[in-house]
Amino acid sequence: MGKASTSWGSHRRIDVGTVTRQYYCTACESVRPFNSKKQLNCLVAGPDLVSIDVVLKCVDCTNTVENWFLLKCADDLFGQAPSVSLVYCNEHLGSSANALGPNDTVMQDLLDRADLGRRVGLAAGSIIYLRKHFEITTHTAATGVGVPLLTEKDKRRSFADILREVDQKIQIIPEEFSQDGYRLFSELSTVIHGNADEMVALGKFDALRRLVVGVFENVRNRAEFTQATNDLGWVSKGEL
Numbered sequence: 001m002g003k004a005s006t007s008w009g010s011h012r013r014i015d016v017g018t019v020t021r022q023y024y025c026t027a028c029e030s031v032r033p034f035n036s037k038k039q040l041n042c043l044v045a046g047p048d049l050v051s052i053d054v055v056l057k058c059v060d061c062t063n064t065v066e067n068w069f070l071l072k073c074a075d076d077l078f079g080q081a082p083s084v085s086l087v088y089c090n091e092h093l094g095s096s097a098n099a100l101g102p103n104d105t106v107m108q109d110l111l112d113r114a115d116l117g118r119r120v121g122l123a124a125g126s127i128i129y130l131r132k133h134f135e136i137t138t139h140t141a142a143t144g145v146g147v148p149l150l151t152e153k154d155k156r157r158s159f160a161d162i163l164r165e166v167d168q169k170i171q172i173i174p175e176e177f178s179q180d181g182y183r184l185f186s187e188l189s190t191v192i193h194g195n196a197d198e199m200v201a202l203g204k205f206d207a208l209r210r211l212v213v214g215v216f217e218n219v220r221n222r223a224e225f226t227q228a229t230n231d232l233g234w235v236s237k238g239e240l
């Protein structure tokens with residue numbers, strides 16, 4: 001942010017590099033990167049909060065979308081390399097673009113936050129959203145197939161136990177990760193608890209993201225398949 005501190009409500013120009021997000025451009029009728037300018041305006045919202053409005057333009061035409069990010073700083077906001085995490089992200093696409101990926105807005109939002117964290121080099125900050133995504137998917141699947149989320153004494157079961165039981169019932173971990181799906185999961189936890197080297201953690205981001213998205217797609221396909229068979233009047237197997 002620069003050396004001198006700035007009071008709340010003030011604007012600062014910052015150079016954070018280009019923000020890039022992929023959208024389906026309605027003019028180009030294809031998926032295109034949408035880029036911001038290098039210099040962005042940010043609004044100091046409090047001692048540790050920064051609000052950034054960004055306009056992103058399609059690389060091949062004049063279509064634009066607006067993104068708004070709210071970032072929280074864990075240390076000195078005005079230091080040389082502040083450690084920030086994403087609190088909130090919102091987007092206005094209008095008729096220029098459509099969002100990609102799963103239609104479920106909540107899940108997409110978690111992935112967007114993870115991707116944003118990855119782009120700005122925050123390992124724990126990005127992987128915490130992957131972990132959240134993974135938990136929601138697994139808990140949803142567990143509920144669907146009757147795997148309990150609580151112990152008999154009404155305590156929360158460990159996530160690893162729930163995942164293992166759901167996977168044994170309906171195999172939600174993609175084949176690519178069949179050997180090391182659980183290991184990758186434990187790595188998600190290690191990174192979040194700050195016990196992993198940031199650079200090593202960032203190097204694992206892509207594999208972890210593939211695992212999380214793969215599990216989500218398996219569960220969603222399963223749900224769609226069962227819904228379809230129910231619609232056809234087939235006997236439900238009692239799964240999802």
Ligand SMILES: [Zn+2]
Binds near residue numbers: 059061
């Ligand atoms: Zn375009």
